[in-house]
Amino acid sequence: MSMLEMRGITKRFPGVIANQDVDFDVRAGEVHTLLGENGAGKSTLMKILFGLYQPDEGEVIWQGSPATITSPSQAIEAGIGMVHQHFMLVPTLTVAENVALGLSSGRAPFTDLDAVSERIREISDQHGLSVDPSVDVWRLSVGERQRVEIMKALYRQAELLVLDEPTAVLTPQEVDDLFEILRRMTDEGRGLIFISHKLHEVMALSDRITVLRNGRVSGHTTPGETSREELAAMMVGRAVKLTPDRPPVETGDSRLEVRSLSVQGDRGTRAVDDVSFDVKGGEILGIAGVSGNGQREIAETIAGLRTPLPGSSVLLDGTDVLPMKTKQRRDLGLAYVPEERMKDGAVGDFSVSENLILVNHDTAEFTSSGLFNFDAIRRHCSELVERFAVKTPTIDTPTSSLSGGNIQKVIIARELTGNPGVLIASQPTRGVDIGSAEYIHEQLIAQRDRGTATLLISEDLDEVLGLSDRIAVVFEGRIVAIVDADDATRENIGLLMAGVVEPTG
């Protein structure tokens, strides 16, 4: 017996049909995964469930009877909870206050935070959430914040919990913890809707899987009767290559040399501690590690966005770049794909073409006597859009209205313009649809083949294993080992990432 049934849901927006005749249901005690590329219609379906949209056709049946849900609070009251991908937390409030928001209190005009804290501790113990109710949320790690989100739903006695890409920002360890928590919840008879496009997680966690494509259901399946490749094909609509081909190339001289790099982190601790490595031309050096072990600081220091501690040195094609600003480093042939696409990578309100020339807008190619030469810019950008298969209506479209994958393609296209000597690529495909990820991987390999020294930083172990020629594993700001790709396996790298140092062959 299903706790939730959505039958024949259709939702149209001006110019587009976001959901067409979608059937979806959840039973008590199961994890039902909703799989699909960005824009396939997952979030529209969930917004309908939470009353933010009303379906044009179809009906929602909750606990056996038809339900008209018109607002999120109504959904919450009915026992439907949601853990958003972008956390719905107020960082300046404490955990208890965040949980208590919107609840009526017996002690108005005050909220009985002691009682709330007490109850939070109870739920914590019951579900293994380990959440301290008295801490300000901004002090919490990402994983802890997510537990607060889950706590909010449990506190409101959610029977059905929607988890929207809950693992996007978690470390592998945190993912494991999360899955354990989720298992406990299903064991108690709750239903879970799991939204993700990380295929191995989907395979590991789901009881049933529904795949959406272009607003329609493209298939119902279970992990037992499918494979990652098959799921990817259902999502994209064609066969997808999940690991790229990596032809051998001749490596050249060291183009990026990092020596004894130490960097202070944001919280005043030493985020990077005496790190040294080289990247040669025609080589991809992958940095594997759990998020927050200094990767971000390494990338930003090389890019000139952070100042390292004295004694460090960073050489670009033999030149000491530490005294230089970002701009000068880029002029020397450095390219940088930042970790956070929308924050650091692209200017959302800029058009596609403006983002494509963000780095080299002032070169002679695009200007004549101080003014932009729009013909030249247009030609250049159209060519890049075509070459990198960016799906955009025009090159003047605001970048923020593109899908994540296409925004990332714009950034990659921009950074690979002018054939950089050294490329730092941080999380190049995080949150990117499979088709785009596949394409970006090909481009990174192609660039390596052209002689670029690439530093690839990724928390996706499959990506690091698939692309890198050598893999450096970081743990607590140090490099614990650098392993040749041929010797690397999921297992030995995973152990190193966890800080278990064993000499590898």
Next chain:
Amino acid sequence: MKRLLGASIPLLAALIAFLFGAVMLLAIGASPWEGLKALLDGAFGSADRLAATAIKATPLVLVGAGITIAFRTSVVNIGGEGQIVAGALLSTSVALAVPDLPAIILVPVVLVAGLIGGAIVGAIPGALKAYASVNEILSTIMLNIVMVQLMNYLLRGPLIDPLEVEAGTRIPQTERLSDNATLPNIVPGVRLHLGVLIAVLAAIAVYVLLWRTPTGFRLRAVGHSPDAAKAAGINVKRNITTALALSGSLGGLAGAILVFGSEGQRMVTDGSSAGFTGSAGFNGIVAALFGGLHPLWTIPSSFLFGALLTGATNLQRVLQVPAPIAIAINGIVVIFVVSSGRLREKIDRMLEARAEFDDTPSTPETPAVVEGAQS
């Protein structure tokens, strides 16, 4: 059709605001019809009045265009008043120091002095924001106060007209400024001086700067996303300082034009900045926002407010309605027009939905674009 309706909403809002004004006129016993006539007559009634409107609009255009630079860089500039005063003081000092230069040299020199004066006072909060994280709303407001006092000090001390000291009247004003520095008229027989033309050209220059040059590109990049700009190698701090300096320089230019285009032919203070600027530093912000923070739209928008201000003087003269009514109506216009934006959006959306309904429904190939836009 749709566009027409969309565009007509702010106009409609302005109209409703004027209805309010009419009610206010009625309430104080004046005929709204006569009031409107006096207003229009005062603003557009003759070539000279039209010119007066244009001259009134001039500092608004300049301040407004400057504001667009700042706001497009995501920096708030409420320091227009202080920047106008700074430009006026520096250009006046220069004109007093070298009064005998020929007009062809002296006019550009005083205008440049105005630009520099404003730029300095603009750059201070810019640098404070960029390098010391001082909130620019606060520092620009405080600098307005500082500049007014500096003006008072200079005009009753170092820059005072020696004749005033001699006569013991001590009106805080400079001596009559050199005729060589006076902005020449551009239309024979009409009091329409060069400053009006300069303001329009400056607004166009701001448009070119923001959308046609690498410098403007960097400013806008910083405005939209300082993080992305920084990662792309753009110096965010320097650009924030630049934005406020440029913004201030246009205010300073307005100050110089106020001095050398004024019939007063000298700088004088009543102890407040409004006594010199006519609150152009604030009204310029209003004009810029009214013009959608687009430097070119700032020109007609400033003209509109200029007309309201000159018209109001006439309203008072003809109907004996106290001038503050114009300020009150001005405020109501702003409120109504700003508030109508959302309404306009809603109507736009409604019309779009209708248009979609009329078309044959189709599923485009990339719904990705839409879902991103909806959320």
Next chain:
Amino acid sequence: MKLTRHLLRLLALLFSFAMVAAACGADEVSVDVGIEDETPSGDSDDSEASGDTLTMAIVAPSASDDLAFTQSMIDAIDALDRDIDLQVTDGTFVVDDAAAAIRGYAEDGVEVIIAHGTQFGGPLSEIAPEFPDTTFIWGTSSDTQGLDNVFAYYPAADEGGYVNGVLAAAVTQTGNIGVIGPVEAGDAVAYINGFAKGAEDSGDVNVAITYTGSFSDVALMAEAAQAHLSNDVDVLTGSSQAVVGAVGVASENGVAWFGTQANQTSLDPELVVASQVYHWEVVLEEMLALRDGGTLGGEAFEVNLENGGLEIEFNDGFELPDGARDAADAAIDGIIDGSIDTGA
């Protein structure tokens, strides 16, 4: 449902608020919604100068009811023994706005236009030649810029200041006198300098002078008065319209006050000792007489104690110490016959 709940709460709030307000006010609230009758300017079909009605206009920098500079001129025009149709544009300090108004009146054919602000001299030098049949009256200024249809006027404010100073010295018990001004400029300076000289000439008194730096900041003006009081000052005076704040302090603390520019007795009928009042009508009358005779301008007039354009108006409600009145009269005589130097 939620909406109604909030609306109800809001209404309850506003209602209870209204109740409290009403309770406090009891039935004393007599809100005067009616419009004060001001003689509407365009009532009589006057546009054709009918008979001997003179059309006049004034353009002034501050409000016409400021109890100071501008009001003194309005009062003077009212005091003229003529049938005058007066139009007022006030509160226009900005020169170009005033210029537009002056030009507008001239274009409308107004016969006599008063530009009541020194800073209006610039535009006047351009406008006056364009309207040779119109008389322009400009002040305060001691010269007509060589224009033959411009009369100029200026006050010898130091004279009245001196007399007030003499009185102040007689009134003070502590020997400390405080003066407040906005910005050290204009008529205020002459008045204040004359005041200080008059006080110091008449005895061993301290005169402390504070300029706040702002014309409009009334609160600051009031605190400047407080600062004087904390230094044992028991007589205050000040210039400009912003003194209204300081007068409040004076009356709260029972300290004597001297006024200037207009009779300020109304501000506190018990503590205002005397006011120097400008009677511009004395010189206006002369100007209009010249105009009647065909001379449209070209002369400058001073108002002073001698010609009665300046007058010290005493407040009968304030009991002066013995001899004070005599000392003041002696000072007036001395100023008129030139035996006293007011320091101007």
Next chain:
Amino acid sequence: MSDFFTMSILVATVASGIRLATPYLLAGLGETVGQRSGVLNLGVDGVMQLSAFFAYWTVLETDNLILGSFVGVGVGLVMGVIYAVITVVLQAQQGISGIGIFLFGLGFSDLMFRRQVGTPKPANQLPDVPIPLLSDIPVIGEALFEHSWLTYLAFAMVPLLAFMLRKTTFGMNIRAVGENPQAADSLGVSVGWTRTYAILIGNAMAGLAGAALVLELGIFQPNLTAGLGFIAVALVYFGAWRPAGVMSGALLYGLVAAVVLQWKAQGIIPRSASDIAAMAPAVLTIIALVVLAGRVQAPSALTRPFSRH
């Protein structure tokens, strides 16, 4: 001239600084509540002028100071309702609509004054109410505890509002909608109503500030506030969105102004430098900010209208 460091002078100066600080404090506290909920109101100065005029007019007509204060608050509430409609319902841009309110207040209060009162007439002033016992404390008693009840109220509001923001459900909601309105909304906290109430509190206090100004002076004139409301907004930034911080800012501003006036009265500051000295509060505020800056964050959702889509 007499010494600045005599007790009576110091006491008078401190008392004067506190009086000067009161309207800044009231308006600044109100603005703090509004901004914590994510709403910037640049119209404070206009609201103050309106309420100052109507409070003055009321006192002039009725001689009832309490009623005058209530009228001031009432005018503030009315303006609050208008501002809530503009910013919450119509979701207009906050900065410019605030300037619209400012212009309206400036013009309309001036107009009303000229039509209804004309010449400045003295009205009743707020009497000083020495607090029993406390005011008997030597020195500080006279400086701190001999003020009008509106001044006491202003300072009493500091802990009161801090407590409200920190401890009550309503305060928690205000902080939540000012930081992350989406989050608050997702839990059923009404962003619109929370902001509306915050705006009403803010405007009511701006109204009280206007009333305090005019009742302390016993007189009204056009543009009475002389930009005071804008400085109050600036002091909110100075005070890092905390009531106690706003209080420090208001006191700094008021005390510096009082010291400058005292020094002018004593001739310590020469007359030729009086304009330069008048810059002192503004300059000191900037300097204090340079020293303090960069350590605090504005409410994240400040100036951002909230809508679900």
